Amino acid sequence: MGITDLFFKRAKKERGELPDIYQYDELPKKLKIQIVHIWEGSIGEDYSNIYDSSDNIKYYENVYNILCKELGVFQLGEGGTYFQKIVNYFLKDDDVEISLSIIELMMWCIDAYYENKYYSKDDFQKVIDELNERFKENGIGYQYENRKIIRIDSQYIHTEVVKPALTLLGSSIYQGALQEFLNAHEHYRHQRYQEAMIDCLKAYESTLKIILKKRKWEYKDTDTADALTGKIMQKGLIPDYWQQYFKSLKNTLTSGVPTARNKEAGHGQADEIRNIPDYLVSYILHMTASAIVFLIKAEEAL
Numbered sequence: 001m002g003i004t005d006l007f008f009k010r011a012k013k014e015r016g017e018l019p020d021i022y023q024y025d026e027l028p029k030k031l032k033i034q035i036v037h038i039w040e041g042s043i044g045e046d047y048s049n050i051y052d053s054s055d056n057i058k059y060y061e062n063v064y065n066i067l068c069k070e071l072g073v074f075q076l077g078e079g080g081t082y083f084q085k086i087v088n089y090f091l092k093d094d095d096v097e098i099s100l101s102i103i104e105l106m107m108w109c110i111d112a113y114y115e116n117k118y119y120s121k122d123d124f125q126k127v128i129d130e131l132n133e134r135f136k137e138n139g140i141g142y143q144y145e146n147r148k149i150i151r152i153d154s155q156y157i158h159t160e161v162v163k164p165a166l167t168l169l170g171s172s173i174y175q176g177a178l179q180e181f182l183n184a185h186e187h188y189r190h191q192r193y194q195e196a197m198i199d200c201l202k203a204y205e206s207t208l209k210i211i212l213k214k215r216k217w218e219y220k221d222t223d224t225a226d227a228l229t230g231k232i233m234q235k236g237l238i239p240d241y242w243q244q245y246f247k248s249l250k251n252t253l254t255s256g257v258p259t260a261r262n263k264e265a266g267h268g269q270a271d272e273i274r275n276i277p278d279y280l281v282s283y284i285l286h287m288t289a290s291a292i293v294f295l296i297k298a299e300e301a302l
Contacts, residue, residue, distance in 0.1 A: 002126065003133055022141025024151065027099050029091070031138040035103060035131065036087050042110045042127050045083045055117075059109045060086065066105060071098070097190070100142060100149045107131070107144055142189075146170070148182055151189040153282045165289035168296040169207075173214065177206035181288070188285060193276040200288040201225060207292050208232055211299045237298050 046057040060082035067086070068076050077089030090102050107128070114124045132143045141152050146166055152158040169178035184199035208228040212219045217235050219228060232238075 002130055003137075009137075022153065023139055024141050025096055026094075027096055027140060028138055031134060031140060032091055032099070034134045034138075036090070038127060038130055038134070039083075039087075039106055039110070043113045046081050048081070056113055057082065059113050063102075063105050063109050067102065070101075103131070104144070104147075104149045108147065111147075146178070146182060148186060149189070150182070150185040157286050161286055161289045161293065165292045168293060169203075173210055174207065174296070177203045177210060177292070180206055181292070184285060184288070188278075188281055191278070193278065193281045196281050197276070197284055200284050204288050204291055207295055211237070211295060214299070215302075232295070237295070237302070 043056045043059070044054070046054045046060045048054070048057055064076060064082045064086055067089070068074065075085075077085035077087070077092075079085045079088050086102065086106070090099060093099055093102075110127055111124055128144055135142050136155065142149050143152050143158065144150075145163065150162075152162070165181065166178070168174070169181060180199050180203035184196045184203060187193070187196035187199060205225050205228060208225070208231075209219065209221075209223075211217075212228065212231060212235075215235065217231065219231055223231070
């Protein structure tokens with residue numbers, strides 16, 4: 001069904017009343033209801049009687065069973081159908097991480113249903129776009145990308161840096177690096193900042209190794225990020241007239257992503273609990289994304 005640009009929305013935009021700072025700790029009731037409308041509009045409610053049952057029932061049943069198992073309960077929500085029980089629990093629950101988990105599960109459900117019914121990828125992309133737009137218009141800093149809910153800090157940076165990185169990593173040869181980059185975002189969303197930094201480094205190093213392997217350029221599995229970056233530069237991935245500039249870039253990358261990891265997260269903490277600020281991890285995530293986009297595009301241009 002999509003989103004309708006009604007008068008009250010345009011009026012709010014003209015008055016500058018739409019949120020421009022993202023929230024992460026609560027999903028408004030309005031947003032939850034809008035998301036339920038997305039679910040219902042995508043594959044409808046389920047039903048079952050002695051004569052017939054809907055073709056979507058097994059998908060909702062799967063979501064329901066996963067939630068019961070993972071939440072450690074025998075029953076979930078109130079209602080006569082799986083859809084009603086999931087929706088009622090979703091609307092009443094105040095735990096933002098559980099709510100986001102339900103949203104993620106339901107998106108998998110819709111994706112599986114569409115694939116089984118031979119819908120086009122564009123049809124499911126429209127569902128994703130509507131969900132992400134609802135997050136955005138409600139000022140909630142999450143998006144659904146590559147089958148995961150990820151946290152975003154800036155819509156501009158997400159659109160211009162993170163999404164291109166995810167798209168380029170979507171190629172089959174980069175699946176390992178993609179998973180590491182998504183893991184970094186997952187850790188960041190759950191405030192596991194050390195793990196996020198470590199997976200940023202893994203994604204960066206994996207991208208370098210994949211390019212070196214693809215081009216049959218020599219490297220060792222034990223090479224550090226600094227050594228891998230140096231070998232990429234030696235092989236002419238960067239034009240000669242940009243060498244000086246990218247020496248500075250290399251220093252930024254190897255003292256940013258790798259060294260931040262090495263100094264902050266790569267060693268034991270002893271008796272000290274390190275306090276890594278979220279803005280540092282956000283910066284490293286975005287810097288990693290920018291580096292990945294550059295490296296893959298530069299390799300493709302050879």
